[in-house]
Amino acid sequence: MLKTSSKRQQHNILDTLKLDQALLLADQRIQLGLIDQARYIYEDILKIFPNNQNAFSGIVSINTMSSDSMQDSFMKNAQHILDLYHERKLDQALAEANKLLKFFPEQASLYNILGAIYSALQKFSMAIANYKYAVELKPDYAEAFNNMGNALKLNGELHEAIKSYKEATGIKADYAEAHCNMGNALKEKGELDLAIESFKRAVKINPNYAKAYNNLGSTLHDTGDFDLAIDSYQQALKVGSTNAEIYNNIGNTLVEKGNFALAAQNYRRALEINPECEKTYNNLGNAFQENGQFDLAKRSYEQALSINPSCAKSHNNLGVILLEKxxxxxxxxxxxxxxKLESNYPNALLNSSYVYFLKGDFKKGFELYEWRHKQSKNSPTMAREPRRNLIWDRKENLKDKHFYVYEEGGLGDVIQFCRFLPDLEKNGARVTFSVRESLHKLIRTMNSNVILTAQEPEESEIDFEAPLMSLPYLLKTRVTDMAPALSYLNANDNLIKKWQKKLRRNKFKIGICWQGSNTKIDHNRSFPVSLYKDIANIPDVELISLHRGHGEEQLKSIDFQVTTLGKNFDGGKSSFLDTAAVMKNCDLIITSDTSIAHLAGALGRPTWVILKHVPDWRWMASGVNCPWYESVILYRQKVLNNWNLVFDQIMQDIQLMLIN
Incomplete structure (x- = not known):
């Protein structure tokens, strides 16, 4: 007996279609794998035309159709949906997938496809739900677990994403893509060592996996293993990838290594592959800027803006280079x-503060300087933000309040800004200052009752807290309100006498420094010690090196005399005690913009500070007098990178001083 469906439609298909149209529609439904729909059409035809051979043959064909044929039909329709997905016709793909689901409700792969479509539509909760259906139907479906991990990661559920990737790799140990994806999630979670292990497993399984090598390099970069990072990027290129991102990443790592010229070469290679990438033009500009090539940097940022005029970062970067110029x-x-493009863009707000400082508007500058905690890439010396419940509103009475201040910045910053601690005391506060122990003895010479510690007090013990460099903002400091300090630190009397005996008498003693720390912050501030030669050759002048550390090796190659103070000079646990005592024995200090300048100024010693063309914000853009220290005179570089003109002026002024 001929097998027919027990399910009937209320209306006959021939009520709306002609016979040949109905037969054609049934054939199309079979081609699409919609077998039940085809059966209903044939049954409707046989109801009106019981002897129709085409409809009868169709029913026979359906009843004898094998499960393999059904699967082939499903696969054909599933591939059609995937084609739509890859063509980014996502709404059409979703509609077709939901249609197919009605006829194949237990196909795990269809739920996997639906998950991918919802992910592409950024409907991650729906994507996750469909992936869960897929793995319920097929518990060993490694691909669906991997894809679910991707959706969970995009939804911000990193812990659950990692669990899903572990399920995928547990089912399929050699699943390189899942190991790589797990590495990405672990990296985002901050578990860099575990991320590196996952990426290494991925490339061990698939030695030609360029993406995993690239991600491994990026993670090694974040751990500071720059050489290993570059090795991984090079391996990604070696296995055949010509991805512009890899060259861009190599450039970023080379910038961190200080190899700006080679970094620029890699950024340019990236731009050959993808010439419309504003991000790479910004990175190229950064490399030129770090290398002191300001005009080339400016051109790179302008090129980035020509690609995308609405990029706030490019406008900010161009502002930085204009400031440098x-x-x-x-x-x-x-x-x-x-x-205008991004109203609370921290980097642009912070950078604006530098302009106001240089113009002498310290009140506005310090207000904007508070954005330093929000910037996208903090300096290693940047202190944490104060806890919200411990922020002073600049109004509440500080009488008998415990105000906790914690260290911020480098040594020079601490020396410069510790002068504001007594001002908190004048407002009635009991002040505790957390600072590295090596500076305790020096800061204790300040006339205050500030408690020094190297530990952070319990939150319950304090009323307010702030990083050191926020004190001028909290105290509403203006240049006009801030009288330059004659001195606020002192040197140990016994050490002063000790060094007085060791130094030559009857000489005009000049303490010198030419080099700051070997970090980005010292960029273009330092100059070669050889520039002191003409000063050293003035009769009855003795140059005394106050410098320790990076740059000290320059003294071995000079052909003039500079007095050095031995290995034990400031060789103890406390910083600057010997330096302060030697400064007290000097007639003049000449130094680059470094901590030596701030120490000399805080001690009230006659000091000449040599500044680059556009100096650090605290020195303002013009003038010879210093708003921070009464005893400091500023010598400014008139032409970018030309120190000779500055030293010519210094030479004339020293000779005039000696005559007088």
């Missing part, structure tokens, strides 16, 4: 453009 108003204009 001394174009303060143009720089501020660029920062304002960045802020």
């Amino acid at each position: 001394g174009e303060l108003d143009n720089a501020l204009s660029k920062y304002r453009q960045a802020l």
